[in-house]
Amino acid sequence: MNYAIEMLNITKDFPGIRANDNVTLQVKDRSIHALLGENGAGKSTLMSILFGLYQPTEGCIKIRGKEVKITDPNVANELGIGMVHQHFKLVECFTVTENIVLGMEPHKNGVLDLKSAAKKIKELSEMYGLNVDPDSLISEISVGMQQRVEILKMLYRNADILIFDEPTAVLTPQEITELISIMKNLVNEGKTILLITHKLKEIKAVADECTVLRRGKYIGTINVAEATEKQMAEMMVGREVNFSVAKEEAKPGDVVLSISHLNVKNNKGLLGVKDFSLDVRAGEIVGLAGIDGNGQTELVHALTGLCKIESGTVTLNGNDITNYSIKKRIEEGLGHIPEDRHKHGLVLDFTLEENFAIHAYNVEPFAKNGFLNKAEITKNAERLIEQFDVRSGQGAKTITRSMSGGNQQKAIIAREIDRSPELLLVVQPTRGLDVGAIEYIHKRIVEERDKNKAVLLVSLELDEILNLSDRVAVIFNGELTGVVDRKNTDENELGLMMAGSKKEVN
Amino acid sequence: MKKYEKIIAPLLAILLGILIGTILLVFSGKSPIYMFSTLIKSVIGYDILKPGPINLRYFGEFLVFSMPIILTGLSVGFAYRTGLFNIGGEGQVLVGSAASTAAALLLPMSGVPHLIACLLAGALAGAIWAFIPGILQVKKNINVVVTAIMLNYVGLHFSNWVVQQMPTFAKAKTDYFPVSLKSPFLASITNNSRLHWGIIVVLVALVIYHVLIEKTSFGYSLRATGFNREGARYAGMKVDRNVVYAMMISGAMAGLAGAIITLGTFGYGRQLGASEGYGFDGIAVALVGGCNSIGIFLAGLLFGALKVAQPAMQALQIPKDIATIISACIILFVSMQYGIMDVVYKVVGRFKKKDEVVTKDGGEA
Known part of the structure; x- marks a missing residue:
């Protein structure tokens, strides 16, 4: 040979x-x-x-x-x-x-x-x-x-x-x-x-x-x-793997996130999101399917406050957050697992513990009178590392850049879920991760749903959408082409919708 | 970079810089012994070639030279930690000088409060001068580097104009101030050098720098902004505000440098033909010092030594440009520190392998 x-x-x-x-x-x-x-x-x-x-x-x-x-x-x-x-x-x-x-x-x-x-x-x-x-x-x-x-x-x-x-x-x-x-x-x-x-x-x-x-x-x-x-x-x-996520029937509650007639410009100055309306209820996962570049990024940036909303409204738990700052949205109960974990999710040159403190660095217990409380920051990190099984070379003091992609993502998920936000906005959570990590992350997302949180999952992977979602919304060319129940749909139907064929919103 | 690398790499850079300076000196036909003896004499006042009592005046003058560039080093370092390159230190030093001159001559005050008011005026002027590039960057997306450089020239002429308006201005300078940082006590313990209370200002600035950057939540958000501006924004930090604040604090440090030069080293306001280079020295100091307070302190002393030794070298027919060349080489080697560490590891690795053959205990770092 x-x-x-x-x-x-x-x-x-x-x-x-x-x-x-x-x-x-x-x-x-x-x-x-x-x-x-x-x-x-x-x-x-x-x-x-x-x-x-x-x-x-x-x-x-x-x-x-x-x-x-x-x-x-x-x-x-x-x-x-x-x-x-x-x-x-x-x-x-x-x-x-x-x-x-x-x-x-x-x-x-x-x-x-x-x-x-x-x-x-x-x-x-x-x-x-x-x-x-x-x-x-x-x-x-x-x-x-x-x-x-x-x-x-x-x-x-x-x-x-x-x-x-x-x-x-x-x-x-x-x-x-x-x-x-x-x-x-x-x-x-x-x-x-x-x-x-x-x-x-x-x-x-x-x-x-x-x-x-x-x-x-x-x-x-x-x-x-x-x-x-x-x-x-x-x-x-090294063990049996479940490709599909075990989950029970969703028990949707009140509307947590309500997007209504949203228009957002993309970086070329054209409308990237057009007249987009969608509700996400407590206790359900809504998947947003679509081919890359159809307005998902603009929508997510508009929801998180990273870019300006042209017109339309976004409400969170009944509060109009359309013109809120990023910080205020976070305080209002928005959790965000971003698409680009290196650019948005983490400060790679910070240590793991510093990254865990990034939303609350200036309030107690992490800071008092403007001074950082490093002992509390470390304690918090050690708790999250233990609880979410984040692996790193030197524990809480590891420079985040040196960690593997899967563990970086786990760290972001740990930080966001730990804040227990009312709405979890999850974008491409498993891009580039291995089977074991994907299984774990999917499990955590479903757990959040079962804790009666609202989850909006944006993913380019149709398998992921089908596995996790209770309802599936499809975006094409910045417009909503329809919302369907997971139970009553399949890859074929979604594929057609992703290519732009409209379906009556039910 | 690992912690020990952050110490070893600049040290190697300094050694290499001095080595190159020495080699050049040998080529120019001068004995490097004179260079080293002048350097040592300029720092501690002891002449190894002509042993005698230590003359502390040299030490005092060495500190006088080092103090302002430690401050401008802190200025550049502070901006850099927030991801900004403040190349406008030059202008900020000058407006700081002019403001403290004006405050010293015009404010109807006296004693220590007057002195503090003069220092604050200097810091404030520097902060305002740095605020301009900061706010233009944030509001109009005009690069701070460009604005800051241009403001260096504006700063020179503006501060000269301010000094010229002083009531006692004559022959390119003003009268002596009613207050100054000059200290008979410090002069007396250093054999009548110009050493002044500005040293206290420098030490306080070093501590403030360290605490602000490393210990406060404000410093945390500045560092986050410096490492990953988008990430900081996403986390809800007010990135634009951080940029402006960081520039202002940076400018205040440079302004203080101007203030202590005017109030301490001279004690009168001066009209200048050109900038004196403190701002640019600060860039080198911050770079070699790794933008942390202890590093900046030590690097400031190093560049202060190279600066203060120049006239004495000239006197011994050693071209003073050698000191400039050494400074330049050190900056160059510090910029190449990753490459230098790489070479070090290769060399160390080779030695280790030889050990392995002998001891056969395997494993390498």
């Missing part, structure tokens, strides 16, 4: 932690191999070893059968290993070509020669069906296109082993479908792909084999065609 990559019996110790424990990963040439594991299972460490960022404590690496020592990323590049990072490393104000050649600019007699580079990029793009225009500016192309530029960057450097780190986390469903076909193209043209992910659906759709890691240990390698999603999930988590 020809293996492109063999990482044999790799062990990696960090002070106090064994990040990889006797892990073996063998990737067949010209195949797509998935590396599956929860956050913190050791995937990134293993990849950092392959990429030369860390040296293994024990074990050896073979590339195409030859044992190699990868001492730094340059060695990895020379061996033909290229990585498409989850967070793109692109210069926004440069063109595609300029970004791709960055670091190895072609020149003729000392003068930059972008023309020949652009030609080569065009050829590569056509060969692999990437459809990238070498002359566009990065700032003007979509996220999906930007990812293709990252792929081209690797191809341009003659990489033939491509590592994709969580490539679909930032993509829309359509872009995911396109990426899958691109990956298949790449393999057909002789490349080998190593896909790091925890999305089982995608593994099923694209990978040939799958290696599973759990808590640093090697669990096994399976043939994807013969395995079910459920089996893979169980290997990953």
Whole structure:
């Protein structure tokens, strides 16, 4: 058997932690191999070893059968290993070509020669069906296109082993479908792909084999065609996994959030939300479904006070909060789990305990007479860490940036739920998280509902909407296309509504 | 960066800066021993080449040079912690000077209350001068950097105009003030140096800075704003208000620097041909000091030493530009501190690996 990559019996110790424990990963040439594991299972460490960022404590690496020592990323590049990072490393104000050649600019007699580079990029793009225009500016192309530029960057450097780190986390469903076909193209043209992910659906759709890691240990390698999603999930988590959330019938109470004839402008100055009306009652979860970019962000920003409302009203528990400040809305009982946890949810350079105090930093018990009460802040953090099982390196004093995405999200959820808000506005709560974390977060959201709180769930994942919601509202082009009962609807109907076919509001 | 890195990296930067200065000096055909002896003499008043009694006047003068740049360092650091770059320290120092001059000559007061009024006038003028870029940033989205730089020039001419209006103005300066920070006591213990009570102002400012930033809830919201403005806004903080307040406090610190120079070092109002660079020194001090109060204090002393040693170096035919080059190199290396730590770890890693071969106990940091 020809293996492109063999990482044999790799062990990696960090002070106090064994990040990889006797892990073996063998990737067949010209195949797509998935590396599956929860956050913190050791995937990134293993990849950092392959990429030369860390040296293994024990074990050896073979590339195409030859044992190699990868001492730094340059060695990895020379061996033909290229990585498409989850967070793109692109210069926004440069063109595609300029970004791709960055670091190895072609020149003729000392003068930059972008023309020949652009030609080569065009050829590569056509060969692999990437459809990238070498002359566009990065700032003007979509996220999906930007990812293709990252792929081209690797191809341009003659990489033939491509590592994709969580490539679909930032993509829309359509872009995911396109990426899958691109990956298949790449393999057909002789490349080998190593896909790091925890999305089982995608593994099923694209990978040939799958290696599973759990808590640093090697669990096994399976043939994807013969395995079910459920089996893979169980290997990953180490116990049986429930994809559907157990919940009882909702007992809706009074209206908590009432949105009426809301109009909101988007950042282009056009109406992003048009004449939108929706009620959310206590004790129910209303899911807002829709394709990305149909006004969800504007609606959420209008509800939380991050952007101005043009016209219409929003009431919370009967109070008109339309013109309230962000702070006043929070005090009025609005909890918000934001879409972008790095930008809005957390101050990444703060410690975990400081982030937990962010809404109440200036009132007792966290502050008195303008001075912070650090003991109380720590106590509060330790309580939440315990209660919500937030894992971090140094407990309450951990810099939030160093925590895994799943635990960052858990921290936000802990903070918001702990305030016990009347209305919980949850946006894309499980984006980029693994099965175990998703299960946990879904459970917590349903618990809030059962505590008779109102929940508005905005999600691009239809599965999530269907799993959690009691009622589903659909937004298209900024307008409400309808509200349906979860019991009486299915993916097909919602799909049509998401594409704009109206349904009478019931 | 880890805690110990925050200490080691600037120290390495300083060593490297001094090293480069030394090498350049050797190339220019001068003995670096004179440079070091001048530096040491300028700080503690002891000449290692000509051993004799310690002359504390040098120490006093060294502090006189360091005091205002510690204050402007605090000024830049405070704004920086809120995510703002206050490059307008220069102008804020000058209007602070002018305001304290006016207060000293015009206010019908006397004694310590008059002195405090003069200091407050300086701080207030600096705060107002920094309020302008702050409010323009918030209301009109005009970058503070641009406005602050332009206000440096306006500040120079405006403060000169103010000084010229003083009743006792003649030959580019005013008469001596009825009050000043000058201290016969401090002068007497430092062999008649110009050391003055401004030192108390500096120490108080250092404490206020530390408490305000690290201990108060206001400081917490400023830090949140500095790290993640959108995140702070989302959490319900008044980000715009924080920006304006942070600029004003920053400006007040710079204004105080101007006040202690005028009230303490000179004791009379001056008309200036050009800015004296205290504001820009503050940027270096804040950067090297890592924007925390102890760091700024130490960095202020360092740059104060390099500043005060320049005339003495010149006297020994050592180009005073060497001191400027050292300052510049230190700033450069501090900006490269991540890279420097990277190199350090590589070197340390190599030593560690050699150990491993011998001891075979595995594991690396």
